[in-house]
Amino acid sequence: MQLKELSGQSGVAAASIKYYLREGLLPAGETVHATRAQYSARHVERLELIQVLRRTVGLNIEQIRGLLKMADDGAPRLALLAAVQRVVLDLDTAASGDVRTPAADAVVRLRNWPDYPSDARSALNVHLELMESLHIRVSRELLDTYSKAMDDVAGLDIAATTAPESVDQLILTAAVGMHMHSQLLLKLLALAQASHAIRRYEHGA
Amino acid sequence: MQLKELSGQSGVAAASIKYYLREGLLPAGETVHATRAQYSARHVERLELIQVLRRTVGLNIEQIRGLLKMADDGAPRLALLAAVQRVVLDLDTAASGDVRTPAADAVVRLRNWPDYPSDARSALNVHLELMESLHIRVSRELLDTYSKAMDDVAGLDIAATTAPESVDQLILTAAVGMHMHSQLLLKLLALAQASHAIRRYEHGA
DNA sequence: CGCATTGGATAGTGGCTCTATCCTAAGCCT
DNA sequence: AGGCTTAGGATAGAGCCACTATCCAATGCG
Numbered sequence: 001m002q003l004k005e006l007s008g009q010s011g012v013a014a015a016s017i018k019y020y021l022r023e024g025l026l027p028a029g030e031t032v033h034a035t036r037a038q039y040s041a042r043h044v045e046r047l048e049l050i051q052v053l054r055r056t057v058g059l060n061i062e063q064i065r066g067l068l069k070m071a072d073d074g075a076p077r078l079a080l081l082a083a084v085q086r087v088v089l090d091l092d093t094a095a096s097g098d099v100r101t102p103a104a105d106a107v108v109r110l111r112n113w114p115d116y117p118s119d120a121r122s123a124l125n126v127h128l129e130l131m132e133s134l135h136i137r138v139s140r141e142l143l144d145t146y147s148k149a150m151d152d153v154a155g156l157d158i159a160a161t162t163a164p165e166s167v168d169q170l171i172l173t174a175a176v177g178m179h180m181h182s183q184l185l186l187k188l189l190a191l192a193q194a195s196h197a198i199r200r201y202e203h204g205a
Numbered sequence: 206m207q208l209k210e211l212s213g214q215s216g217v218a219a220a221s222i223k224y225y226l227r228e229g230l231l232p233a234g235e236t237v238h239a240t241r242a243q244y245s246a247r248h249v250e251r252l253e254l255i256q257v258l259r260r261t262v263g264l265n266i267e268q269i270r271g272l273l274k275m276a277d278d279g280a281p282r283l284a285l286l287a288a289v290q291r292v293v294l295d296l297d298t299a300a301s302g303d304v305r306t307p308a309a310d311a312v313v314r315l316r317n318w319p320d321y322p323s324d325a326r327s328a329l330n331v332h333l334e335l336m337e338s339l340h341i342r343v344s345r346e347l348l349d350t351y352s353k354a355m356d357d358v359a360g361l362d363i364a365a366t367t368a369p370e371s372v373d374q375l376i377l378t379a380a381v382g383m384h385m386h387s388q389l390l391l392k393l394l395a396l397a398q399a400s401h402a403i404r405r406y407e408h409g410a
Numbered sequence: 411c412g413c414a415t416t417g418g419a420t421a422g423t424g425g426c427t428c429t430a431t432c433c434t435a436a437g438c439c440t
Numbered sequence: 441a442g443g444c445t446t447a448g449g450a451t452a453g454a455g456c457c458a459c460t461a462t463c464c465a466a467t468g469c470g
Contacts, residue, residue, distance in 0.1 A: 003447070015429050018448085028448095035436050035447040054427090061427075078406045085395040107393070113400035120395035127392050131385050137361065138389065145354045146393050149347060154397035156342070158405055178394050180336050184343065186387040187332050188312070188351050190290040190325035192359035193379060195318035200363055201283045208416070220460050223417085233417095240416040240467050259458090266458070 002029075006039045010047040017047070025050055025065055027072070049168050057179045063087040067175075071167040080167065082119060084174040089123045101125040106140070107147045153181060208234075211244045215252040222252070230255055230270055232277070254373050262384045268292040276372040285372065287324060289379040294328045306330040311345070312352045358386060 007014040020026040026046055029037030046068075053059045053067075067087065070080050085091075104125045108115055131138055157177050161170040212219040225231040231251055234242030251273075258264045258272075272292065275285050290296075309330045313320055336343055362382050366375040 004445095013429075016427085019428060022449090031448090033436070033447085035434085037447065076406070078402055081398065081402050085399065089392060089395055107396075108400075111397070111400070113396070114403050116400070116403055118396065118399045120392060120399045124389075124392040124396055127385075127389055131389065134381060134385065136382055136385050142354060142358065143393075145350060146390060147397065149350045149354075150390065150393045150397040151401075152347065154394060154401045157398055158401040162405065174398060176339060177341055178391055178398070180332075180339065180341050181394055182387045182391040184329075184332055184336065185351055185355065185390045186383055187294060187325060187329040188348075188355045189359060189383050189386055190294055191312075191318070191323065191329055192316070192352065192355040193286065193362055193383075194290065194323045194325045195313075195316070195321070196356075196359045196363040197283055197286050197366075198319050198321055200367065201281075209414095218460075221458085224459060227418090236417090238416085238466090238468065240465090241469095242416070 001039045001043075002037065003039065006043055006047070009044050010051075012047055012051065020047070020050060023061055023065060025061065025068060045168065049172060052172065052176060057088065057175050059087055059175075067171055071171060074167075077161065077167070077170055080170055081161075081174055084171055085178070086119050088175050088178050089120065091119055091123055101128045103128050103138070103140070103143060107143055110144060111147050111151050113151075150181075153177075206244045206248075207242065208244065211248055211252070214249050215256075217252055217256065225252070225255060228266055228270060230266065230273060250373065254377060257377065257381060262293065262380050264292055264380075272376055276376060279372075282366065282372070282375055285375055286366075286379055289376055290383070291324050293380050293383050294325065296324055296328055306333045308333050308343070308345070308348060312348055315349060316352050316356050318356075358382075 001009070003014055003017060006012075007017055010017075012020075017026065021028060026043060029039040029043065031037050050064060050068075053064050054061075059067075067080070067083055070083055075083075101124075104121060107113075107124070108121070128138065157173055161173050206214070208219055208222060212222055215222075217225075222231065226233060231248060234244040234248065236242050255269055255273075258269050259266075264272075272285070272288055275288055280288075306329075309326060312318075312329070313326070333343065362378055366378050
């Protein structure tokens with residue numbers, strides 16, 4: 001398959017594919033001659049992964065390049081997962097120190113998670129402090145509920161990524177899964193707010 | 206207070222304040238003379254609200270303008286809340302039809318929420334379908350757990366917004382609250398994933 | 411009395427993701 | 441064989457967005 005067909009199958013403009021090639025997101029096709037290259041089904045998949053990470057998850061080119069490079073360099077899954085989390089949690093900038101929030105520690109103990117420093121844990125600490133400073137109350141009970149649910153979801157997610165077919169799958173599952181669950185909660189909260197508001201404002205007043 | 210001091214107090218560059226004035230995000234100061242204007246503490250608060258909506262929640266200028274205009278026009282709280290939800294849920298584009306997903310209906314019944322069409326509900330429907338199409342399983346139990354938690358949170362949120370001091374407060378609570386809770390879940394999920402992954406990949410292999 | 415500041419207008423910046431143009435080399439089709 | 445199409449390579453431009461900077465005449469304040 002050559003560039004034009006790759007463009008057709010993936011729905012990405014040919015010029016954009018060239019751009020991705022230039023930026024190193026997409027590996028070069030197999031060069032048959034100086035002016036002819038062959039692309040494979042792998043390229044189509046790669047392109048689809050790129051699209052999801054761009055459009056759905058909202059990563060930028062540099063972040064995607066980093067993740068794909070790690071995947072192609074055969075980085076260990078654990079490191080890859082950590083990298084995915086770093087970009088999805090947007091930790092490029094705030095390279096958070098090792099803040100300790102009692103609430104976050106409590107969560108780890110409660111869930112019987114390994115007591116291990118991680119970017120995710122730092123991020124949780126920072127976030128809980130931010131919410132505190134904005135006067136958004138987060139009760140122990142709520143954290144309990146959330147973390148229990150996340151424990152269940154993560155169990156499934158990680159189990160799904162052990163199937164070793166493709167490392168791309170790990171990126172997809174972790175990044176898209178995180179994003180989708182977070183968005184799901186957003187929508188449920190909106191619906192809950194709307195429901196409470198209707199009760200209060202319409203029936204009450 | 207004049208422009209320079211307003212800039213100092215709010216930490217926003219004077220040129221940016223002018224930009225916000227031009228864009229209609231910030232009401233003009235009281236014109237004393239043709240070349241002198243007085244700004245008040247209200248302007249400082251407004252500016253802070255704008256900053257939070259921009260930097261933290263990530264709304265764009267047009268979205269913020271819309272919300273502030275509604276607030277200033279004395280729109281009813283219910284309408285304002287709906288507007289906040291529309292922008293935070295990013296529903297400008299996908300003006301979703303009235304899709305019906307059994308799962309979403311089940312949530313509404315389960316929580317005993319009023320059976321009322323709303324943008325939030327449409328968004329939930331669309332999102333559940335999207336997750337389905339991406340093969341991300343969402344069990345009834347998980348939806349139950351999430352929605353119960355959101356019911357509790359929303360109860361507090363909405364109660365907080367009935368204090369009628371300021372409509373700005375409603376915008377802040379609704380928008381920031383939604384965003385912060387969603388991000389909290391993201392971080393918890395990351396931590397949960399990391400914890401499961403450590404168990405599986407380190408101890409297992 | 412002159413410096414600083416204002417509103418108003420307009421233009422420029424910088425980051426980002428594309429998208430378009432131009433070029434030569436070379437295979438494919440008839 | 442000859443022309444159409446496509447490849448790669450390089451470079452430039454577009455379009456969006458949120459600022460940021462510059463210039464201006466008017467004018468109050470110290």
